[in-house]
Amino acid sequence: MANIANAQDPQFTQFYAAPIYTNPAMAGSAVCANGMAGRFAINYRNQWPSLKGTYQTVNASWDQHFDAVGGGLGAMITRDVAGSGLLTTTAFSGVYSYVIPVTRKFFFRTGLQATFVNKRLDFSKLQFADQINPTQGFVYQTNEPLPQQSVTFPNFAAGVIGYSANFYAGFAMHNVIEPNQSFYGSQDGILPRRYTAHTGVKIPLEKRRNPDAFISPNILFMMQQNFTQINFGFYVNKGPLVSGLWFRQTAGEFGNSDAIIALLGFRKDRLKFGYSYDITVSSARPAAQGSHEVSLTVDWCLKTGKRPFKPIRCPEF
Numbered sequence: 001m002a003n004i005a006n007a008q009d010p011q012f013t014q015f016y017a018a019p020i021y022t023n024p025a026m027a028g029s030a031v032c033a034n035g036m037a038g039r040f041a042i043n044y045r046n047q048w049p050s051l052k053g054t055y056q057t058v059n060a061s062w063d064q065h066f067d068a069v070g071g072g073l074g075a076m077i078t079r080d081v082a083g084s085g086l087l088t089t090t091a092f093s094g095v096y097s098y099v100i101p102v103t104r105k106f107f108f109r110t111g112l113q114a115t116f117v118n119k120r121l122d123f124s125k126l127q128f129a130d131q132i133n134p135t136q137g138f139v140y141q142t143n144e145p146l147p148q149q150s151v152t153f154p155n156f157a158a159g160v161i162g163y164s165a166n167f168y169a170g171f172a173m174h175n176v177i178e179p180n181q182s183f184y185g186s187q188d189g190i191l192p193r194r195y196t197a198h199t200g201v202k203i204p205l206e207k208r209r210n211p212d213a214f215i216s217p218n219i220l221f222m223m224q225q226n227f228t229q230i231n232f233g234f235y236v237n238k239g240p241l242v243s244g245l246w247f248r249q250t251a252g253e254f255g256n257s258d259a260i261i262a263l264l265g266f267r268k269d270r271l272k273f274g275y276s277y278d279i280t281v282s283s284a285r286p287a288a289q290g291s292h293e294v295s296l297t298v299d300w301c302l303k304t305g306k307r308p309f310k311p312i313r314c315p316e317f
Contacts, residue, residue: 008227009174009194010045010057010080013246013261013276015220015231017295018043020061020074020095022196022220023172025111025159027097028065028072032270032301038064039299048280048288053084063095065302071098071109086125091117091155106164111172113157119181120150147183155179155191169199192225205238213238228252233261240267242274256282259290272297 012018018041019026030039040062047055063074074095081088097111128142159172174194182189200218217234233246242265248258260281265274278291 008222008224010055010078011222011229012043012045012057012059012295013231013248013278013291013293014043014263014274014295015198016218017041017272017274017297018059018061020063020076020093020111020113021059021078022198023111023159023161023170024074024095024113024157025097025109025161025170025172026072027063027074027095027111028099029097029109029161030064030299032299036065036302037270037299038062038302039297041295041297043295044293046292048284048291050289051287053086054082054288056081069096069098071096072111073097083125086122088120088122089117090120091115102162106162109161109163111159111161113159113174115155115157116152117155117179117181118150118152119183121147121183123149147185149183151181151183153179153181159196166202166204167200170197172196194222194224197221205236223252226252228255229258231261235263235265237267241265242267244276248278258282270299270301272299 012021015022019029021043028036030037041060043059045057047057057078057080059076059078061074061076063072065072072095076093076095078091078093079089093113093115095111095113097109100108100110102108123146127138128144130144131138131140131142133139156176157172157174158176159170161168161170172195174196175191176193178190178193180187180189181191198218198220200216202214202216205213205215215234215236220231222229228251230249230251231246233244235242235244242263244263246261246263248261250256250258258281259278261276261278263274263276265272274295276293278293280288280290
């Protein structure tokens with residue numbers, strides 16, 4: 001019998017393809033050739049499909065810049081299913097970001113996110129020792145005291161990102177109020193704060209002949225209670241094709257080399273598609289060889305005024 005379990009919030013390998021999930025300050029940061037853009041993004045992650053009943057996460061978001069509010073507005077739905085539907089988490093979020101010009105070439109965006117979360121536990125999928133008949137298997141009704149099947153609670157996040165034409169660095173804090181997600185109302189069910197720091201740079205490869213050809217090294221650091229992870233790598237964009245390679249390392253109490261990540265993407269006009277595969281390199285590899293992730297982004301150009309807001313041109317996948 002397990003008395004204690006530890007986990008962290010769902011994470012996407014293609015973290016910049018889920019921009020406002022990574023950092024609410026990125027709401028309204030999409031860009032097109034003439035300036036700001038609106039954006040719709042959907043992300044799907046299948047964690048360790050070689051194991052039965054693991055984790056599948058879907059995130060869908062919309063965001064765009066509005067001159068009238070001095071920044072960006074966004075909305076997001078996240079659904080995480082664990083254990084073949086045993087535990088389901090659904091979250092609805094609203095996001096606002098505000099642009100702060102520092103100089104003509106350097107800007108800050110700050111962001112706030114308010115979320116309504118529902119967690120549901122399907123007790124019909126649970127099995128207990130007192131249900132077992134020695135010859136017939138699980139046939140009896142359990143006498144275990146069962147808690148409520150659903151809990152709902154508010155949650156909040158905040159972030160900031162500073163950027164110029166080819167550089168960006170951001171920080172976000174999720175689960176700011178550390179809400180209680182326990183089905184029993186126990187204080188052991190506190191959801192710990194999650195801290196994320198990310199940075200990257202965009203290096204042109206063919207400045208004059210092909211301004212869309214570039215390499216972009218980037219790093220993401222995430223910490224939640226006793227769990228810490230670092231993603232570092234790069235992606236290369238040339239023509240309609242995007243490719244990338246990353247490495248994920250966990251540190252702290254549960255430290256180990258976790259995965260090598262390969263990405264292949266395609267860009268055409270206002271559409272962007274990416275597929276990545278996490279190759280497990282930890283001791284879990286015999287049972288959990290890897291994880292799949294897919295992202296799709298569609299954006300559209302906006303007619304904005306002449307206010308001095310600059311888009312973030314760096315993050316891609």
